[in-house]
Amino acid sequence: MKQILLKSGREKSVLQHRPWVFSGAVEQVEGDPAPGETVAVRGADGTPLGWAAYSPESQIRARMWSYDPTDTIDGEFLRRRLAAALDMRRQMIPAEETNALRLVHAESDGVPGLVVDRYADTLVMQCLSAGMEVWRETIADLLMEMTGAARLYERSDADVRRLEGLPERVGVVRGDALPDGRVQICENGVRFWVDVERGHKTGFYLDQRRNRARVGALAAGRDVLNCFSYTGGFAVYALANGAAHVTSADTSADALALGRENAALNGLPEERAEWVEADVFHLLRKYRDQARTFDLIILDPPKFAPTAALVEQAARGYKDINLLAFKLLRPGGILATFSCSGGVTPDLFQKIVSGAALDAGVDAQILEKLEQGPDHPVALNFPEGHYLKGLICRV
Secondary structure, eight states: OOEEEEOTTOOHHHHTTOSEEEGGGEEEEESOOOTTOEEEEEOTTOOEEEEEEEOTTSSEEEEEEESOTTOOOSHHHHHHHHHHHHHHHHHHSOTTTBSEEEEEEGGGGTOTTEEEEEETTEEEEEEOSHHHHHTHHHHHHHHHHHHOOSEEEEEEOOTHHHHTTOOOEEEEEEEOOOTTSEEEEEETTEEEEEETTTSSTTSSOGGGHHHHHHHHHTOTTOEEEEESOTTTHHHHHHHHTTOSEEEEEESOHHHHHHHHHHHHHTTOOGGGEEEEESOHHHHHHHHHHTTOOEEEEEEOOOOSOSSGGGHHHHHHHHHHHHHHHHHHEEEEEEEEEEEOOTTSOHHHHHHHHHHHHHHHTOOOEEEEEEEOOTTSOOOTTOGGGOOOEEEEEEO
């Protein structure tokens, strides 16, 4: 039997149903398993603890499929896991809210290393682990059968693939290709073009759907600065809710161009929108020096701390942009600020923002705390799945 034996005392995390087995916890590997192959996981005394996908190249040496030694890891096992994930979304996300949502959220749905997003009739899949690579074709068939989608794209081009010893893989897996790689979606009555071939991640930030609606509702009549705007998600909501003016800033000219298209797609007036290609850190300092101010500022930066080792560096970055944003807010102004860095806890993020307000010389209140939507669930045995934190603060 192909199996891994854990070191004495290292069984605790598996017994607590933690999904990752790190290399330092492994005493012995038996049977020469191939990358991604299913292995039995046993304690130091030989006690069966479950089944995992083996990954010899990664520090995460195995990802747990099941904690039941009587399970069989096969196509039917995967069908049950996918069915449970899809059923939860049907119950929690009303069809009238959106036709774009996350269908499978990796470890949090019991399918380690698999992310699947739906954009209207198009699925986009990321296989991020050696175990998922082995089951890729089976997963593709099951997704098409169970969702009735017209096509399935793969965007397995995330950095984590390299840590698994896997090459990037991008392209159509099932169905026909989209003529320009884009698909139109609708959420909360607002429409967007999503570039599933070339966009960030799988094309759009679905985890912010309900936060876009909440922050957009605060924009009525306000002068808004939307930082790290990408393709204009928050900007379009703000304009649709009657913002007086929205300035959107991003380093990507292509993203800004698609943002303009998204505003036009919703029939929003061009004269109330400004699209600025710039480094946000530099732009915030420029606006500070120009004494330019705003009623609402949105900070939705990319991940500053992909690993815990970079948390200190990330904290400096978050404090910098939040301090500058506080300085640019008019009295009574609102800051909607976010962090998607898994290594930055909600408590730490609040402390960072609090320190930024203090250094900016303003008094501020937290009005609301925001997080990822229910299609991005957090398994209680995998708190790392809670990565998106947001605060709505008022000066």
